[in-house]
Amino acid sequence: MPITPLLLVPLLAAPQSSFADHPVAEWHTCFADARAAAAESGRPILLFQLFGRLDEERC
Amino acid sequence: MIFSNETVSEALGAAFECAWESVGPVPQVRIDFGNGDVLETTLGGNVLTSFCLSNGTVVDLLPGVTTPQAYLVAAQQAAGLARTIEARPERQQDRAIREAQQSFLGVWPWVLHLSGGVLASKPGIRIAVDLDAVEPLPHVERAPNTPSLEVAVSKSLGELPLLTSIELSGVSPISDPLYADTRKVETILRPQARAVLASADALTPAAVTPHVFRLVLKIDLDDPYLGLSKELVGSRLQR
Numbered sequence: 001m002p003i004t005p006l007l008l009v010p011l012l013a014a015p016q017s018s019f020a021d022h023p024v025a026e027w028h029t030c031f032a033d034a035r036a037a038a039a040e041s042g043r044p045i046l047l048f049q050l051f052g053r054l055d056e057e058r059c
Numbered sequence: 060m061i062f063s064n065e066t067v068s069e070a071l072g073a074a075f076e077c078a079w080e081s082v083g084p085v086p087q088v089r090i091d092f093g094n095g096d097v098l099e100t101t102l103g104g105n106v107l108t109s110f111c112l113s114n115g116t117v118v119d120l121l122p123g124v125t126t127p128q129a130y131l132v133a134a135q136q137a138a139g140l141a142r143t144i145e146a147r148p149e150r151q152q153d154r155a156i157r158e159a160q161q162s163f164l165g166v167w168p169w170v171l172h173l174s175g176g177v178l179a180s181k182p183g184i185r186i187a188v189d190l191d192a193v194e195p196l197p198h199v200e201r202a203p204n205t206p207s208l209e210v211a212v213s214k215s216l217g218e219l220p221l222l223t224s225i226e227l228s229g230v231s232p233i234s235d236p237l238y239a240d241t242r243k244v245e246t247i248l249r250p251q252a253r254a255v256l257a258s259a260d261a262l263t264p265a266a267v268t269p270h271v272f273r274l275v276l277k278i279d280l281d282d283p284y285l286g287l288s289k290e291l292v293g294s295r296l297q298r
Contacts, residue, residue, distance in 0.1 A: 025072030034078035052085025
C-alpha cells in the first residue's frame with residue numbers, strides 16, 4: 001500500500017476517545033514488572049527513565 | 060509536572076502499562092554566594108520515555124521534557140503505532156518498527172551511511188548519528204514487495220496536532236521555557252532518537268537507552284560526572 005499522510009489522521013485522532021474515563025495511571029517501579037503486567041493485559045508499555053526517583057521528583 | 064497533570068495521567072493509565080526506572084542518582088547543584096544566600100537545585104530534564112509493545116520491544120522514543128499536551132500527543136501516536144505493529148506477525152515486527160521510524164524521519168538507512176552519519180531532514184536542522192555506536196544496515200533494508208507501513212507521515216502533519224495542542228493550552232511561545240523545550244524535543248531530539256532506534260541492533264530498552272542518553276541527551280551513563288567534567292576542569296572534583 002502506498003504511503004499516504006492521510007492514513008495517519010485516524011491514527012492520531014482515534015485514541016483520544018478511549019483515553020477518557022479511566023483511572024489515573026498506576027506505575028510499576030521496574031520494566032520487568034510492567035512486562036509481566038502487559039503480558040496479562042495486552043497493553044503496550046510506557047517506560048519513563050530519569051535521574052533520581054519519579055516518586056520524589058516533580059515530573 | 061507532566062504526570063501530575065490529571066488528563067495526561069488518566070490517558071496514560073488507560074493506554075499503557077506505565078513503569079519508571081532510575082538511570083542514576085539525581086545530580087544536585089549547590090551554590091553558596093558567600094553572603095548567606097545559598098542556591099540549591101537539581102539538574103533535571105534528562106529523561107527518556109520509551110514506548111514499547113506488550114512484549115517489551117521499543118516502538119518509539121521521546122527524549123527530554125515537553126508540555127503535558129505534547130507528551131499526550133506523543134503517547135497517542137505511540138499507542139497507535141504499537142497497535143499497528145502488534146497486528147503484524149511477530150517475525151515482521153522489528154522490521155516494521157524500523158521502517159516506521161525511518162518513515163518518520165523521511166530517510167532510508169543507506170542515506171545515513173552515504174552522508175557519513177549526518178542527516179538533514181530540513182534546512183537548519185542537523186541530525187547526526189555516531190555510526191560506530193549503532194548497528195546500521197542489513198536488517199533494515201526493505202525486502203522486495205514489502206508494503207510500506209501505514210503510519211508513514213510527513214513531519215509537518217506530525218507536528219500539526221502538537222502545535223494545535225500547544226496553542227490550545229494557552230502556553231505562550233515567547234515566555235514559557237517549556238515551549239522552547241518542547242520545540243527542541245520535537246525538531247531535534249526526537250528525530251535524533253528515532254534515527255538511533257531505526258538503526259539499533261536490538262529494540263530493547265537495555266540496548267537503546269544508553270545510546271539515546273549518550274548520542275541525543277549527551278550524557279554517558281557510565282561517566283560518573285555525566286559529561287560535565289570538562290566544564291569543571293579547574294574545579295576540585297571530589298569523589
